[in-house]
Amino acid sequence: MLSLLQATPIRHLLVDSAVPGLADAAGRAGLAVVEPQTLPHGVTLVKGPWPGIRVSHAGGDRAAAGPTGEPWVDSNGWRIKAARAQHPEGPVWVDAKPQPSRSSKEDYTLAFADAAAHGAQWIIALDDELAAGVVAKKPEAIATWQRIVQAAAFFATDPAGYNDQAVIGVLSSFAGPRAFTDEVLNNLARTRQQYQALACQSINDASLAGLKGIIYTDAAEPPANVRKLVLDFVNSGGMLITGAAWGSLPKGEAQQSHPRFLVRKSGNGAIAVGATFSDPYRVPNDAVVLVSHRHDIVRFFNSGAITPCLARSADKRRTTLHTVFYSLRPVEDTSVWVKGSYRAARIRTCAQPQPQNIKLQTRDAGMEIHLPAVAQYAMIELES
Amino acid sequence: MHPCSRRQWLKTAAAATGAAFTDPLIRRASSAPTQPVAVARCMSYGPELVPTLDQLFDQLGGLGRIVKGKTVAMKVNLTGAPSYRLGYLPCEDTHYTHPSVIAATCHLMTKAGARRIRLLESPWSTADPIEEYILQANWEPRDILTAGDNVEFENTNFLGNAKKYTRMKVPFGGYMFPAFDLNHSYNDCDVFVSLAKMKEHATAGITLSMKNCFGLTPATIYGAGAGIDEPSILPKGGRSLVHSGYRQPSKSAPSELHPDSPRADNYRVPRTIVDLVSARPIDLAIVEGIKTMTGGEGPWVREKMIGVNPGVLVAGTNCVNTDAVCMSIMGFDPMADRGTPPFERCDSTLKLAEAAGLGTRDLSKIEVAGIPVKQVMFDFAKIRRERRARG
Numbered sequence: 076m077l078s079l080l081q082a083t084p085i086r087h088l089l090v091d092s093a094v095p096g097l098a099d100a101a102g103r104a105g106l107a108v109v110e111p112q113t114l115p116h117g118v119t120l121v122k123g124p125w126p127g128i129r130v131s132h133a134g135g136d137r138a139a140a141g142p143t144g145e146p147w148v149d150s151n152g153w154r155i156k157a158a159r160a161q162h163p164e165g166p167v168w169v170d171a172k173p174q175p176s177r178s179s180k181e182d183y184t185l186a187f188a189d190a191a192a193h194g195a196q197w198i199i200a201l202d203d204e205l206a207a208g209v210v211a212k213k214p215e216a217i218a219t220w221q222r223i224v225q226a227a228a229f230f231a232t233d234p235a236g237y238n239d240q241a242v243i244g245v246l247s248s249f250a251g252p253r254a255f256t257d258e259v260l261n262n263l264a265r266t267r268q269q270y271q272a273l274a275c276q277s278i279n280d281a282s283l284a285g286l287k288g289i290i291y292t293d294a295a296e297p298p299a300n301v302r303k304l305v306l307d308f309v310n311s312g313g314m315l316i317t318g319a320a321w322g323s324l325p326k327g328e329a330q331q332s333h334p335r336f337l338v339r340k341s342g343n344g345a346i347a348v349g350a351t352f353s354d355p356y357r358v359p360n361d362a363v364v365l366v367s368h369r370h371d372i373v374r375f376f377n378s379g380a381i382t383p384c385l386a387r388s389a390d391k392r393r394t395t396l397h398t399v400f401y402s403l404r405p406v407e408d409t410s411v412w413v414k415g416s417y418r419a420a421r422i423r424t425c426a427q428p429q430p431q432n433i434k435l436q437t438r439d440a441g442m443e444i445h446l447p448a449v450a451q452y453a454m455i456e457l458e459s
Numbered sequence: 460m461h462p463c464s465r466r467q468w469l470k471t472a473a474a475a476t477g478a479a480f481t482d483p484l485i486r487r488a489s490s491a492p493t494q495p496v497a498v499a500r501c502m503s504y505g506p507e508l509v510p511t512l513d514q515l516f517d518q519l520g521g522l523g524r525i526v527k528g529k530t531v532a533m534k535v536n537l538t539g540a541p542s543y544r545l546g547y548l549p550c551e552d553t554h555y556t557h558p559s560v561i562a563a564t565c566h567l568m569t570k571a572g573a574r575r576i577r578l579l580e581s582p583w584s585t586a587d588p589i590e591e592y593i594l595q596a597n598w599e600p601r602d603i604l605t606a607g608d609n610v611e612f613e614n615t616n617f618l619g620n621a622k623k624y625t626r627m628k629v630p631f632g633g634y635m636f637p638a639f640d641l642n643h644s645y646n647d648c649d650v651f652v653s654l655a656k657m658k659e660h661a662t663a664g665i666t667l668s669m670k671n672c673f674g675l676t677p678a679t680i681y682g683a684g685a686g687i688d689e690p691s692i693l694p695k696g697g698r699s700l701v702h703s704g705y706r707q708p709s710k711s712a713p714s715e716l717h718p719d720s721p722r723a724d725n726y727r728v729p730r731t732i733v734d735l736v737s738a739r740p741i742d743l744a745i746v747e748g749i750k751t752m753t754g755g756e757g758p759w760v761r762e763k764m765i766g767v768n769p770g771v772l773v774a775g776t777n778c779v780n781t782d783a784v785c786m787s788i789m790g791f792d793p794m795a796d797r798g799t800p801p802f803e804r805c806d807s808t809l810k811l812a813e814a815a816g817l818g819t820r821d822l823s824k825i826e827v828a829g830i831p832v833k834q835v836m837f838d839f840a841k842i843r844r845e846r847r848a849r850g
Contacts, residue, residue, distance in 0.1 A: 334586075364587050368594035376544045377758075408546045412597055438597060445547045 076210065077104045083224045084231035087115070089168075089198055117165025119158045123151035125174045126189035127182060128380055128401050148380045148401050153260035153272070155193040156239075160272035161249055167195035173202040180222045181403040181451055184425055188452035191230040192384045192397035194239070199223060229428050237386035237395060241271040242370050243288045243362055246297075246305070248275040256292040258355030263290075266363045269372055269385055275301045288314040288366035290358065296322040310342025316362045318352025335361055376410040385413070394457040405450040414441040417457040422446065424453050487631070487816025494818075495519060495826040496775035496784040500835050501749050502768065504559035508749075512563050515774050516571075518828035525650055525743055525776070527572035532648035535561055536656045536671050537580045537589075538757050541596035545758040548766045550596050553752040556656050558598050560747045560772075562606035564654060569607030576607055579644050581616035581674045584682075586693045589614050615642035616694040617679045624680070624690065624712070627738040631815045633716055634730035639738055640680055640690075640712040650742045653778065657748030657769065657785055659839060660756045662702065662728045664801035665791065667782040668744030669808055670756075672735045673728065676701065680709045701731050725805035733811045736778055740817075744781040746773040748788070753842045763846055769837030779818025780825045782809055787832050790840030793820040800840055 080088075081104055088101050088108045098108045107115070114120060129147045151169050158167045169190040173182065190197040201209065201220075208216025245263060247256040263270045273282055273289070278301060283289070289305060291297065297305070302322075309315050316336070324346060329337035335357065336347040347365050352358060373383050373396065380401040387394045396413060400406050420442070421430035433455070435442045444455060497518035501511040516522040535556040545553040565576050582592045589612035590600040604610050613619050621643035628638040645651065655671035663670050676698060679685055684695025686709045700706055702724040707714045720726070748771040754764030771788055775781030783793035786809070792799070797806050809820040819825065822832075 364591050368591050371594070374542070374595060374597065376542050376547075378542070408544070410544065410547050439599065443597075 077101060077106065079209070079220065080104060080106060084228050085199065085224075114168070117162075119162040119165055119167045120170055121151060121154045121158050121167055121195065122170045123154050124149040125171050125177060125182070126150050126185050126399075126401070127177055127403075146380045146401070148265070148382070150189050150264060150382055150399070150401075151195075152189065152193040152382050152384070152399075153257070153264045155190065155195040156270070156272040157249060157257070157260060159194055160274040160277065163277055169195050169197045170200075171197060172200050173205075175202050175204070178202040178205060179403065180219050183219070183223050184226050184451045185399065185401065185403075187226045187230045188397075188399045188425075189382070192382060192399045192452070194384075194386075196230070199227065226425060229425055237388055237393075239269075239271050240285055240372055240385040240387050240394075241269045242286065242372060243268055243270045243290065243359075243366055244273040244283065244286045245270060246273040246275065246278065246289050246291045246301070247293050248297075252294070255294075255353070255355055259290060259292050259359050262356050263359035263362070264382060266359060267373075267375065267381070267383065268363045268366075269383070278304060280304070283308050283313070286313060287370040288316060288362060290362050291315060291317040291321055292358075294320050296320060306341070309344035309346060312343040314344055314366055315346045316349070316358070316365055317346070318349050320352075321346075321348070324348065333361065333365060336365060338365070372414040374412040376412075377406070377408045378411075379406050383411070392459050394459070396455040396457070398453050398455075400449060400451055400453070403450070405448040407448045409446040409449065410443055411446065411455070412438055412441050412443045413455075413457060415457075415459070417442050417459055419458040420444055421456045422453055423456070424449055425451060430456060488814040488819075491779065491813045491816050491819040492777055493780055493824045493826070494775055494777040495828050496773060496777075496781050497828040498784065498788070498830050498832060498835055499772045500770055500830055501772050502770035504557055504749060508559055509563045509566065511772060512560075513567055515772055515829065516567060519743075519774060519776060522567055522571035525571075526568050528574055529649035530575040530577070530647070531568055531573045531650045531652060532577045532579055532644050533561075533564070533652040533654050534579045534671055534675065535654050536666075536674070537582050537592065537596075538674070539759065540583050541592060543758055545752055545764055545766060548752075551598070552750045553766050554656060554658060554757045555596065556654050556747055557749065558593070558603055560745075560749070561654065562603045564652075564745065565603060565607035565610050569610075573607070573650075575609040576611070577644055577648065578603065578610065578612045579615045579642075580612075581642075581677060581694070582614060584616075584678065584694055584696055586614060586617045588612065613642070613644050615644055615675065616677050616682075617642070617692070618677070618690065619643065624677070626713070629734045629738045631737055633734045633737070634811065634815075635715055635717070635720070635727060636713055636731065636734050637716055638713045639676060639735065640708075641675055641739070642677055645675055645739045651739055652743040652745065653736075653741045654745045655747065657746050657751050657771070657773075657789065658756050659754060659789075659801055659843065661760045661762070662724045662805060663732065663808055664803075664805050665782070665786060665789065665808075666756045667746050667785045668741060668778045669732050669736050669782055669812060672739065672741070673698070673701075673732055675735050675739060680712045685709050702728060729806040729808040729811055732808050733815050733817070736812065737815060737817060741778040742776065744775050744778040746781060746785050748772070748785070748837070753839055754846065763849075765842075767837065767842075769835070771835045771837065777818040779809055779812045779820055783818075783820040783822060783825060784827060784832065786820075787822055788836050790836060790838035793822060800843060 101108045186197045325341045329339040332338050338347045382399045384397045420433045420435050422433045497515045499511045499515045551557040619642045624640035625643045625646040653668040653671045655668045658666045660666040678694030679690040683699045688710045690709045704722040748769045754762035786793040813820050
């Protein structure tokens with residue numbers, strides 16, 4: 076079976092426990108065998124659900140709706156972002172096992188895309204039926220496997236060295252009870268605002284670059300160095316959104332300019348303190364408005380259920396917009412607006428891996444792009 | 460030869476007139492008021508817009524007589540989520556009132572002496588500020604807020620800035636509701652303006668200055684997620700409650716007059732619209748048809764829809780008269796009844812409004828100022844026929 080992995084971008088075999096002789100055979104095929112407890116140095120493993128639009132518990136093929144009435148999307152994006160915040164140096168691998176009811180070749184593409192768009196790699200895992208079919212060399216199963224290999228190759232070419240672009244950061248120590256922080260991240264992702272996770276342990280000036288707001292989600296006061304860094308951020312024009320746990324606040328009168336937050340000016344920025352800061356749905360949705368859509372860096376139109384992730388090269392000359400489309404059918408008439416000025420744009424999709432030039436139209440402080448019909452994933456490369 | 464003699468005709472006519480006057484609604488219809496309606500050609504949202512609008516208002520006797528020294532509340536049309544477009548076209552070129560028209564109207568109202576202008580809408584399923592809503596459509600709120608003096612937005616889909624909802628009664632008693640509990644902004648004004656988009660409508664046939672006011676109703680009371688006893692704090696979903704009548708509004712608000720009436724949107728929506736524009740009379744109706752769409756009120760309608768450029772602006776101080784002229788410009792007969800385009804499957808809001816005494820829809824009684832209807836006609840009706848013939 077190892078022959079199936081030859082001439083593919085797959086370099087590791089993750090096994091639950093050691094299999095006699097496998098390591099030698101894999102080594103001869105250029106593969107390394109690893110176990111969950113002996114992952115390669117620096118790798119962080121994220122366990123999560125099979126990504127996609129959640130199917131209703133009532134059965135059938137109806138999508139389950141979230142609190143907004145929109146389809147409820149299971150994505151591992153926020154888990155990956157949280158892992159990358161805590162372990163910024165190493166790669167993140169995503170362990171998401173296929174659901175038997177959602178195991179089409181499009182679902183497998185989504186699994187790759189959901190991880191790759193957020194800067195991680197999906198650990199390929201086949202559903203039992205497909206695995207049995209591949210072992211039995213059934214033509215249909217082999218065809219699906221080849222599609223998976225093609226997708227692995229496509230997502231393996233993602234250029235490294237890009238920095239995530241975000242409007243809002245979620246700051247936490249990620250220690251102790253994490254349910255609130257996790258759900259804030261999860262729900263913030265659903266607002267489509269560009270966000271990133273920030274770990275108190277590794278936060279620095281560079282990690283706050285470009286942000287307009289920070290949500291501090293811990294139940295205890297932050298360490299002194301973190302407090303100073305965040306207050307500097309606020310004084311230079313940013314907004315801190317938090318609860319009473321933040322501790323002491325700058326002097327001055329607070330205004331009830333938001334129904335659930337008292338907003339206090341501080342330097343050129345502001346601190347918004349929630350009277351009750353415990354609803355993980357309302358907090359991120361309120362944060363998006365408190366910070367304001369004025370600072371949006373990406374806006375999508377007619378996209379359906381998506382997660383967009385904007386990243387920029389260190390020299391700021393290249394920007395990439397990774398977008399996961401969770402509908403299994405192609406999405407049509409989608410437009411995207413990206414803040415900033417660009418002179419060229421190209422699009423890559425799984426169906427069209429070679430970059431294709433795509434027209435840019437100036438619109439206010441950004442550029443608008445009309446996408447062709449696209450399914451599961453698109454990467455738009457923008458040149459400044 | 461005429462089939463009946465003059466004496467017979469006089470007897471029949473007298474009987475019919477007598478019968479009509481026994482029905483108070485028909486009595487009101489026969490005396491429904493009429494005011495001039497101004498029509499102008501305006502092909503773009505460019506430099507021609509402000510002078511054209513200015514002239515349009517002059518043809519109604521000037522904006523000053525309506526707004527000078529007054530607080531103006533202006534309901535705009537921002538139906539559907541700002542991320543929902545017809546193809547690649549911006550919302551304002553198809554189903555939203557265009558921001559340039561909103562800004563130009565604010566500018567002219569300030570120039571005419573308006574003390575304060577409040578821009579109102581109950582946007583889809585949110586209590587967020589309107590400014591935040593329109594930013595997501597790629598609009599710049601400052602372009603509107605700075606177009607006049609004391610211009611502000613208020614989201615009327617919930618309680619908003621007030622401590623309680625304002626109860627507004629339907630003076631003629633109402634077809635569906637005797638009164639509505641609305642955001643305070645619809646009462647806290649001297650002048651109410653409906654600034655609508657010229658469109659067809661899947662449920663009501665057409666959407667013009669009157670149908671624009673369907674959005675007066677806060678979803679916290681009249682929406683899918685409305686509270687049962689009291690209004691919900693935040694709006695959720697659309698107004699399916701009013702559309703289908705599957706339940707009553709929050710018990711704190713007046714309930715339906717006739718709970719045994721048809722639970723069909725094509726019966727309920729036109730009547731509710733008339734109740735609303737009777738409870739909150741429109742002092743100035745402005746309908747924008749510079750760029751719009753055919754086939755429905757928004758991209759979600761299951762018709763083959765296209766963006767079009769009729770290049771027309773219409774304004775009047777009587778909403779029924781204004782909508783009647785608009786219908787005529789669209790190629791429809793404002794006297795059309797249920798079963799006739801655009802009311803193939805619904806009751807005519809105009810007929811119901813006329814019967815309630817709000818204004819006449821009879822073009823022979825309406826003075827049209829500015830450009831004659833024939834010169835600005837954009838035949839939505841023909842496009843509708845051809846679309847439906849294709850299936």
